[in-house]
Amino acid sequence: MFFKISWVFILFASINCQSLQSVSDDELLQFIKEEEKLIVLFSKQNCALCDKFEKTLDSLYEDFQKHLNAATVAAVNSHLARLYSPTKEPAVVFFRHGVPLLYDGEPDENEIYGFLEKNQSPAVKELTDKIFEHMTQAATGATTGDWFVMFYGASCVECQRLHAVWEGVGATLRGRINVARVDANLAGVNTAKRFKVSKLPAFLFFRLGKVYRYDLPKNDIKSFVSFAQDWYKNSKGEAVPLLSSPFDELVDWCVEMIRYSIAFGLQILARYPWIWQIGVVGFGLVAITALIAIIKAGKSKPKSVKKDKQTQSKKSK
Numbered sequence: 471m472f473f474k475i476s477w478v479f480i481l482f483a484s485i486n487c488q489s490l491q492s493v494s495d496d497e498l499l500q501f502i503k504e505e506e507k508l509i510v511l512f513s514k515q516n517c518a519l520c521d522k523f524e525k526t527l528d529s530l531y532e533d534f535q536k537h538l539n540a541a542t543v544a545a546v547n548s549h550l551a552r553l554y555s556p557t558k559e560p561a562v563v564f565f566r567h568g569v570p571l572l573y574d575g576e577p578d579e580n581e582i583y584g585f586l587e588k589n590q591s592p593a594v595k596e597l598t599d600k601i602f603e604h605m606t607q608a609a610t611g612a613t614t615g616d617w618f619v620m621f622y623g624a625s626c627v628e629c630q631r632l633h634a635v636w637e638g639v640g641a642t643l644r645g646r647i648n649v650a651r652v653d654a655n656l657a658g659v660n661t662a663k664r665f666k667v668s669k670l671p672a673f674l675f676f677r678l679g680k681v682y683r684y685d686l687p688k689n690d691i692k693s694f695v696s697f698a699q700d701w702y703k704n705s706k707g708e709a710v711p712l713l714s715s716p717f718d719e720l721v722d723w724c725v726e727m728i729r730y731s732i733a734f735g736l737q738i739l740a741r742y743p744w745i746w747q748i749g750v751v752g753f754g755l756v757a758i759t760a761l762i763a764i765i766k767a768g769k770s771k772p773k774s775v776k777k778d779k780q781t782q783s784k785k786s787k
Contacts, residue, residue: 593640
């Protein structure tokens with residue numbers, strides 16, 4: 471009888487202490503693709519903090535499923551961890567229709583659940599050339615509030631790694647500061663040129679007609695949030711440039727074409743040096759021909775003048 475009770479107790483304890491489902495990278499990618507909402511714990515072995523997060527998420531498993539309609543899994547020693555968390559494990563990432571959100575906090579049940587529950591939809595807005603000024607009012611009074619904008623590119627690896635981090639920034643500042651992003655190579659190429667964005671990723675904070683460039687060494691949620699809330703005052707603010715007129719855009723295009731033509735011409739001359747040699751010879755021949763023509767013209771001019779004088783003298787007689 472004692473043996474049966476002990477066996478039931480052990481079985482009950484094992485069920486209640488059951489850890490999260492561990493998935494491989496291939497399975498995780500499939501989950502991200504199929505699940506509308508998915509909570510992932512990126513962890514590693516022999517990590518005490520990872521174990522704390524796993525225990526916390528395991529206790530919230532049913533609440534996530536019931537109230538958020540979200541599945542919860544664990545990815546141990548995953549190669550995808552760095553893609554969503556620059557600091558790697560442990561990391562809790564909340565996928566909403568594939569859009570990742572990095573949780574930046576302690577393994578506390580109330581804190582984790584409250585953060586994820588408030589951010590079931592993406593917090594970062596996607597801006598383009600067509601709607602940037604209308605949404606931000608950056609150059610016309612900033613009536614829509616402050617904006618913290620990330621300029622990214624599809625081919626920028628570091629930009630992709632910061633996607634979940636930037637969502638975390640947007641979630642933390644939600645309701646206080648607008649957080650957005652702009653594709654500097656496609657739909658936001660003109661906006662990137664307007665603010666002279668030459669290196670990606672770039673982070674610009676817009677406040678009351680001025681723009682502040684984020685230049686801190688760390689690209690983590692706490693550093694971004696601190697900059698937007700107060701640290702921007704330590705940076706040099708620049709006046710927000712006005713929108714370019716069609717004439718300005720034409721002039722810029724012409725300048726770019728001239729620069730491109732010069733660079734292309736120099737590249738061709740460097741590859742085929744005989745071209746400029748022929749050009750020099752040709753220019754020399756033209757110059758010599760022109761000089762000879764000038765000399766001949768100079769010699770023939772006095773004769774014509776002399777003839778004119780003789781004609782006039784005859785008419786006067």
